[in-house]
Amino acid sequence: MRTDPIRLWLNAHLGLVYVFLYVPILVLIVLSFNKSGLPTTWTGFSTEWYGKLAGNPKILAAAGNSLIVAVASTLISTFIGTLLAMGMEEGKPNPYLDALVAAPMIIPDIVLAIALLSFYTLLNMSLGLQSIVLSHAVFNIAFVCTVVRTRLKNFDRSIVEASIDLGASEVTTFRRVTLPVIAPGVVAAALLSFTLSIDEFIIAYFTAGAGQGSTTFPMQIYAMIRFGVTPEINAIATIVIGFSFLLVLLSQRLNREAA
Amino acid sequence: MNLSRRTILLAPGLGYLALFLVLPCLIIFAYSLFERGTYGGIDYTLTAGNYLRAGSSLFARIFLDSVRIAGTATLVALLIGYPAAYAIAAAPRNQQMALLVLVMLPFWSNYLIRTYAWIVLLNNEGLINRGLESMGVIQEPLPLLYNEFAVVLGLVYNYVPFVILALYSSISRLGPELREASFDLGGSSWTTFRRVTLPLTVPGIAAGAVFVFVLSIGNFVTPDLLGGGQRPMLGNLIYSQYLSARDWPMGSALGFILVLIMLALLFGQAVFAHRAAGEVEARGVPAGAPR
Numbered sequence: 001m002r003t004d005p006i007r008l009w010l011n012a013h014l015g016l017v018y019v020f021l022y023v024p025i026l027v028l029i030v031l032s033f034n035k036s037g038l039p040t041t042w043t044g045f046s047t048e049w050y051g052k053l054a055g056n057p058k059i060l061a062a063a064g065n066s067l068i069v070a071v072a073s074t075l076i077s078t079f080i081g082t083l084l085a086m087g088m089e090e091g092k093p094n095p096y097l098d099a100l101v102a103a104p105m106i107i108p109d110i111v112l113a114i115a116l117l118s119f120y121t122l123l124n125m126s127l128g129l130q131s132i133v134l135s136h137a138v139f140n141i142a143f144v145c146t147v148v149r150t151r152l153k154n155f156d157r158s159i160v161e162a163s164i165d166l167g168a169s170e171v172t173t174f175r176r177v178t179l180p181v182i183a184p185g186v187v188a189a190a191l192l193s194f195t196l197s198i199d200e201f202i203i204a205y206f207t208a209g210a211g212q213g214s215t216t217f218p219m220q221i222y223a224m225i226r227f228g229v230t231p232e233i234n235a236i237a238t239i240v241i242g243f244s245f246l247l248v249l250l251s252q253r254l255n256r257e258a259a
Numbered sequence: 260m261n262l263s264r265r266t267i268l269l270a271p272g273l274g275y276l277a278l279f280l281v282l283p284c285l286i287i288f289a290y291s292l293f294e295r296g297t298y299g300g301i302d303y304t305l306t307a308g309n310y311l312r313a314g315s316s317l318f319a320r321i322f323l324d325s326v327r328i329a330g331t332a333t334l335v336a337l338l339i340g341y342p343a344a345y346a347i348a349a350a351p352r353n354q355q356m357a358l359l360v361l362v363m364l365p366f367w368s369n370y371l372i373r374t375y376a377w378i379v380l381l382n383n384e385g386l387i388n389r390g391l392e393s394m395g396v397i398q399e400p401l402p403l404l405y406n407e408f409a410v411v412l413g414l415v416y417n418y419v420p421f422v423i424l425a426l427y428s429s430i431s432r433l434g435p436e437l438r439e440a441s442f443d444l445g446g447s448s449w450t451t452f453r454r455v456t457l458p459l460t461v462p463g464i465a466a467g468a469v470f471v472f473v474l475s476i477g478n479f480v481t482p483d484l485l486g487g488g489q490r491p492m493l494g495n496l497i498y499s500q501y502l503s504a505r506d507w508p509m510g511s512a513l514g515f516i517l518v519l520i521m522l523a524l525l526f527g528q529a530v531f532a533h534r535a536a537g538e539v540e541a542r543g544v545p546a547g548a549p550r
Contacts, residue, residue, distance in 0.1 A: 006448060010346035014358075017343045021365045021420070024376035027386060031379065084272030087265050100273070104280055108477030108521065110494045111514040114501050115283035118290060118511070138279045141272055170264070199369045202479055206501070218371055225375050225484060229382065237372045244368045252360060 025241055032234035049235040059236065062220035069129055069204070069216060070197040073136035078190045080137070081144025082182075088145070089152040104142040112138065113206035120207065127209025132216065135207045136200060140193035147192060151185025184254050191251045195244060284518075291512035299505035309512035318496070318513075325492040328407060328482075329475035332414035336422045336471045337464060339415065344426035344463075359427060366420040374413050374484050381409055381485075405487030413481040418474060422467035429463020430456070462532035469528045473521045493517055 035046035053059055088097055104112065116135045120127060155178075163173040179186075201218040208214040215223075221240075224233050291309055294302040312318060347358045365373060380386050381403040388400040403409060433456065441451040475481075479494035488495070493513065500510030 007349065010342055010349065013342045014346035017339060017419070017423075018361065020339075020416070021362070024373070024380055024416070025365060025368070027379060028372070028376050080271045080275055083268045087268030087272070090265050090268070097269075097273075100276055100281075104276070106473070106521065106525070107280075107284075108473065108494070108514075108517055110477055110479055110497050111284075111287075111518055112280075114497060114507075114510055114514050115287045116279065117501070118286050118507065119279070119283035122286060134279060137275065141275060145272065195367065201371060218369065221369070221371050221375075222480075225371060225378065229375075229379055229385075233375060234379070237369075237375060240372050241368045245364060248360075248364060248367045 028234050028237045029241065032231065032238040034231070049231045050239075052232055053235050053239075056232070058215075059217075059220060062215045062217045065129060065214060066198050066217035069132050069136060070194050072129075072133040073140050073197045074190050074194045076133070076137045077140030077144050077193050078186060081141040081189065081193075082148050082186055084141065085145045085148035085152060086178075089149055089155075101142050101145050104139040105146070109200075109202040113203045116203065117206045127207060128211065128214045129208075131207045131209065132204045132214065135203050136193075136197040139203075140196060143196060144186075144189040144193055147189035148182060148185050151182045155181055188251045188254045191247055191254070195247050199244070287511035288515055290508050291515050293508050295506045295508050299507075301507060309509050310516075312509065313512055313516060321491055321496050322493065324490060325476050328410055328490065328492060329414070329472050329478075332411045332418070332475045333468050333471045335411065335415045336419045337426075337468060340419050340422035340426055340467065341464070343419075344423045344430055347423070347427050348431040355427075355431070359424065362420045362423050366417075370417060370480060371484075373417055374481055377409065377413055377416065377485060378404060381412075404485065405489055407486070407490050409485040410482050410490055410492075413485040414471070414475045414478065417481070418471045421470055425467035425470065426460065426463045429460045429466075433459055458535070461535045465528045465531045469524045473524060476520065477517050 032049055033045050033047065034042055035048065036043040084101070088094075088101070112135075116131075116138070120131050125131060159177055159181075160173055163177045164170075168176065199218060201216075201222060204216045205219055205222070208216065208219065221233070221236060224230065224236075290301060292305055292307070294304045294306050294308065296302040313322075343362070347355055347362070350358055378385070382388070383400040383404070385403070387403060388397070391397045392400065437455050437459070438451055441455045446454065476492065477494045478492060479498050482488075482490055482492045482495050486492075491499070494517075497510050497513045497517070500506045500513060504510075
């Protein structure tokens with residue numbers, strides 16, 4: 001690191017990595033505003049493709065389904081995951097519990113997908129949005145638990161004891177003492193699980209069942225991509241990219257306020 | 260009192276994971292030991308046939324293809340990621356966080372969209388081929404899409420941010436002291452890197468490598484969309500056994516093998532990281548010494 005040529009080379013390399021990461025995304029965004037929708041010829045600025053999207057009932061229905069799934073699985077997993085995190089932080093460290101909570105985060109998607117499909121089929125459960133919600137909650141609980149635990153680690157437990165000594169009930173203590181302290185972590189965890197759920201494809205694909213009614217947004221995008229490159233997908237892509245970047249910046253901000 | 264409170268907190272989460280994770284995994288493990296029914300269901304006759312078939316030439320070829328593609332993607336991601344992580348760790352402290360967020364940002368957009376972006380760039384009428392044609396560099400479009408190259412590229416693109424993150428946390432933990440000591444003792448930059456920095460960042464390398472390899476070998480979307488089905492990988496095989504061939508026992512056996520590969524790699528990584536930490540301690544530097 002003393003020699004400048006090495007540092008120069010490292011920085012040039014890092015610059016190229018950013019080019020590699022962002023050029024494909026920028027190309028999609030630019031193309032989505034291209035009148036012809038063609039990749040090489042710019043025929044003028046147009047928001048025509050966005051207009052087409054707004055009139056496509058399949059895409060709107062899929063987006064609605066994804067919102068329902070993401071909100072429902074986020075609510076379930078934020079509640080259950082936060083409790084789990086509190087329970088795990090209160091007791092002695094237990095490697096088996098840690099492994100169980102880590103498992104849904106590292107198990108390959110496709111394995112969780114076939115396992116859940118087999119499980120639901122064995123139970124004769126009807127597949128649809130409800131089975132996608134239950135499936136997404138599996139990995140979301142694990143992520144919520146991990147995020148909230150990080151927050152709880154820096155939590156001074158003596159203020160809980162103080163609250164109880166002063167006569168507050170367990171519920172009041174949770175509502176007035178614990179929750180305000182861990183709230184930024186809980187909100188960040190909820191945002192994370194919302195993002196993960198709304199982006200998830202394979203598990204939803206396997207557990208959605210045969211009906212058209214439970215097609216989620218990523219499933220719709222997948223079907224369109226398989227059909228070929230169209231300007232409409234560029235417009236969808238731009239909206240999705242903008243939306244997810246917004247969510248990330250929001251959770252970054254929350255994290256900074258929490259720290 | 261305390262115990263029951265903890266039980267109430269833990270019960271919903273552990274119950275949920277037991278019901279929707281452990282039980283389903285046990286079910287597919289059981290399925291993998293049964294025969295396929297005539298009409299695609301399960302014939303409850305015990306057999307080791309699925310695991311034996313997994314070793315047959317057809318499946319073995321896809322296994323080897325998957326290992327080669329995932330291995331190549333892992334290697335390329337490390338070669339790209341290490342210098343990038345090093346550059347970030349060497350940047351001024353107040354810029355490091357922003358540089359990392361910039362690396363991770365694409366990682367948070369939809370996986371399908373990020374993969375689709377490469378179809379737009381690589382196809383015969385895509386930006387790269389059309390651009391090269393208009394410059395007169397090539398006459399015929401280059402076969403960039405629907406081959407192994409495209410699959411590796413897609414995997415590297417999607418997972419390199421995580422490799423950079425893992426390596427950054429490992430590299431940034433090293434203080435300048437050891438490197439300076441090496442320089443003072445006459446070590447060149449290269450020797451210092453090879454004998455000091457690289458060995459100390461092995462845990463980060465192992466963590467990043469295992470992550471990319473596991474996600475790559477079980478990947479379904481990238482080989483499907485960028486490989487055009489030309490290079491099916493383990494994930495595609497499981498998919499087709501379940502949804503096309505309707506041979507759930509075979510698909511379950513393959514899924515179980517995938518989990519075993521993953522566990523073996525994670526275990527290897529843990530041992531590796533543990534040993535690396537031990538060696539550092541033996542040299543008198545506490546592992547993970549706060550900087």
